[in-house]
Amino acid sequence: MSNVVLITGIGGDISQGVATILRENRPDLYLVGVDIHAQHGGHLFVDHFLLVPQAGDPEYLDTIKEIVRKYSVGMVIPMSEPELTATLPFPELASGVKWITAGQRVVKAGLDKLETMNSLMDLGIPIPWTRPARAGRPIAYPCILKNRTGSGSRAIFTVADDEDADYLVKRYPDAIFQELVGSAEREVTCAVYRRLDGKVSSLLMLRRLTGGFTGWAKIIKDEETTRMCEAIAIGLDLRGSMNVQLRLTDKGPRVFEINPRFSSTVLMRHRLGYTDVLWAIDEAEGKQVVFPEISQDRIMVRVQSAVIID
Template sequence: MNKGLNILVTGCGGDIGQSLGKILLKSDYTKTLYGIDISDKNAAQFIYPNFSVGLRFTDESYLHQLKTFIKNNSIDIVIPIAEPELRYFSEQNILDTIGSAKMITASSKALEVGFDKYKTAQFLKAEGFPFPKTQLAQDLKTLELFPVILKSRTGSGSKDIHKINSMEEFSFYTRNNVEDYVVQEHITDKNGEFTCGLFRSSKGEIRSQIFKRELLSGYSGYGEVVENKTITSLLEELAVKIDLVGSINVQLRLTESLPMIFEINPRFSSTVLFRHLFGFEDLIWSIEDRLGLELSDNRKNVVGRKFYKGYEEYTN
């Protein structure tokens, strides 16, 4: 069995990168853990034993510097986390290897569909999945029904998501860049909002875990593991139709017991550490699958278990 890997996580400064670092530090697969971010003004430097500041992907020397780092440190596995970097690698068709290191990302179709909120809606419609009506903001002269959700077509996170209650609000938020926004039907959360980890191996094995969650400052601040056969069936169908290999995050709400997907994040999500603690070890499975190993399985019945997002302080 291949163990003792030199693993590099890029864009490690955010909450997802920090969570991956905590998992990898305790993994038997990790020999030496490296992290790179564009800034050292984050807590990743206290988590990653070998932390360094790197270039933005927009820098013309970015790829050369990254390949040099991989060579000099004999990196075996690279895990890019920041969505702008993932977009760059996807556009450059660098999803298999970089230098001598193996890449761990979701597969190309999942990246293409998930990166663009309008393409997500088109894909869901074409494949017959329930989804909220979604339109390009630039195509709308007026809106008849409120509220609606306005979100960046290409953005990630919650900072560019707004609940709109009037045309005045719509005009305000789109005043500088209406081309980058989509308008989405508002789905009530009275039946709950769910964030789901979805993993599919290169051999087609599908695993999923469902959290019923509550948001805190745009993040999943509280959640409970639930069992819902309808959602599980929907996730399994999605994994096949999106040609998934790897791990993604699917967000949905229930309308009259019908799960409606409103977002596909084609990467590890902010709940990756909580899932790992509950036996859904999609980061580890991704490494094992990439190395051609049999998937480990520490899953157990955790329905009803709850997570709470906390904070940790660091000084130096």
């Protein structure tokens, strides 16, 4: 298999985190990064940078296929929801190429937040009530409104009453209303990895958001949450890494979202020893993966840097 790895959306912080991990630990890999523009530092993280159309553009898939062919790409890591949507079903795009994804069932469930809840309900997982905004006003207040697609925690609104609901539905008709569960102080983001042999590992991180991303996180242990993550991973046939977001409540953990990709904590948890990017690459190459034991109460923080380009 070729040692060339294609990373999409290289202008984003998660893609740059993945590229950093690979550059530091796998210098034998040749990294090709793509994005829709060059007004970012993405080219600093890869060996070769290329421009591509937006994922929704009719030319996008043909462009990706041509890059895979021209550069003899051996592995592709789609990094954003629009790119995952455009490249499904993955194996049909280019024969012989390894796609580093969470697997088709997880991706399909995670790309649509209403489908996420339906999939969890089918697995018998307790969920917050969720309904399309077009179906009428919320079941109860307060609740939240968020888009059915996309990622991040920035376009989420607290809905206090009918006036709020009516106003927001006009602006976001394709959104969903969802039960507001627990408190932000008990919000947990869970990195979940399922090996090819079916064994599951979960890393539970109590977190604080900064600008829509995890800025601070502490490792916690919670057996009920761990069992839930394992049930989701097995039930949705996880093939690699996903991110489960939930809140701990008096009634137990309540999942409100699944990210079917590497998440914003990818570099933070890698520094701690939860190296799921490397595990995915190793398994694609036919190597064995051993899960580490991460002790609780370890703390991770996001830091910022800057580079001057002459």
